Amino acid sequence: MPKITFDQVAKSYGSVEVLPPFDLALDDGEFTVLVGPSGCGKSTTLRMLAGLETLSGGEIFFDEKPISKLEPKDRDLAMVFQDYALYPHMTIAKNMSFALRLARAPKSEIEEKVRRVAEMLNIAPLLDRKPAELSGGQRQRVAMGRALVRDAGTFLFDEPLSNLDAKLRGKMRAELAEMRDTIDKNMVYVTHDQVEAMTLGDRIVVMSDGLIQQQGTPEELFKSPVNKFVAGFIGSPSMNFIDGELVDDDGKTWVHGDGFKLPLDLDISARMNDVQTRAVTVGLRPSSLTTDISRGAPIELKVVVSEYLGAQSVLVTRCGGADVLVETQSTSPVRAGSVQTFGVLTNEIMIFDKASGLRL
Structure with a gap:
């Protein structure tokens, strides 16, 4: 061969x-x-x-x-x-x-x-x-x-x-x-x-x-x-992308956007120190959001559709003007139209340059 x-x-x-x-x-x-x-x-x-x-x-x-x-x-x-x-x-x-x-x-x-x-x-x-x-x-x-x-x-x-x-x-x-x-x-x-x-x-x-x-x-x-293309193409359900801005506040680096404010982990924050641009895109896997808010940073999302798949459900939610997919267990049904608080696993956040799409 x-x-x-x-x-x-x-x-x-x-x-x-x-x-x-x-x-x-x-x-x-x-x-x-x-x-x-x-x-x-x-x-x-x-x-x-x-x-x-x-x-x-x-x-x-x-x-x-x-x-x-x-x-x-x-x-x-x-x-x-x-x-x-x-x-x-x-x-x-x-x-x-x-x-x-x-x-x-x-x-x-x-x-x-x-x-x-x-x-x-x-x-x-x-x-x-x-x-x-x-x-x-x-x-x-x-x-x-x-x-x-x-x-x-x-x-x-x-x-x-x-x-x-x-x-x-x-x-x-x-x-x-x-x-x-x-x-x-x-x-x-x-x-x-x-x-x-x-x-x-x-x-x-x-x-x-x-x-x-x-x-x-x-x-x-x-x-x-x-880059953003590979992140969005690999993985099912596909990765969520939300536009935001890097902000330094209270000794931490945060990412701000329409309807959310999330802290970045120390190792991710350290990589942001040399980044010139402040306009970024946040990448979140649907599995990086959890109904157990004690495990991550809180984010409020409006549930638009709940797709029941058996053992799991995929929720189509809205954050500002962006759709966000959430993978959850089907043991606790979530009603469409309700506003739910989820926990974001901040160590799994990915940050991409908004203009080039490259991962920062």
Whole structure:
């Protein structure tokens, strides 16, 4: 399995620059997730790696070997597409073995690999059927199986679960996570779903407008986002943002805003000493607000909507002109329209520059 390196890789369509020059290194045996909103360049990056798009600049290396001039079939890659891309006139067994038959592999080897992968994906009873006779989830397993039987060094996944309903997507996500732990291969996975990214990735690369915003483990991105975009994109429910102003009062640093005044912890206050701007954006995770006001700084919020989710509820509240999400236990129902006092865990407050969006 090669170490994959993007060296000043760029992509343009005519005069339109889709991906400015960027560097990225993917470690051997790593499950890397490229995540971001539609149009951020993640699928284009994957397609350049696969050889389905030409580079406008830079080079891609497998270990120390440049591969941008190689044909897709010569890159030791297998790809799973968003739309399954199965041959409708072939049985599942023939769909899965197509690449091996093109390579003229021995029949016994083909049958053994197809059987082994089909058993791993729980589709062994379906091998004699055709794609039209399968459900969406079964077709997606076949598409994955077709890639796996190739036994390539690197597997590429281009939003493979986006066509499935929510329940099936969750089931397939769990199966992918199990497969990741049993197959020691490079895997590069593209998605716009941050839940998939957080649950599957050894490392997540967050992209926006063709730029890599941040990369790291799921925990690093959740706890230490470098800017407002990453903080808002990673985590579910998403982070709350409220505009405010830094104020020094009574020997402490506070953040003031429409409808709130919150003290900053000493370590956060110390970081604010060198900050020139006073106009900031406060970032609060929904889990950073609690109904136990003894645990944090008090803040009054008007409850607009209470979304009951079973063991938990998500409250949509209002602070001045901003909506604020609060995660609570469902044991104590909260009535919509009421004004409630919550405790803010001040050690979990994040402060962002209002103009640039960078975390201070």
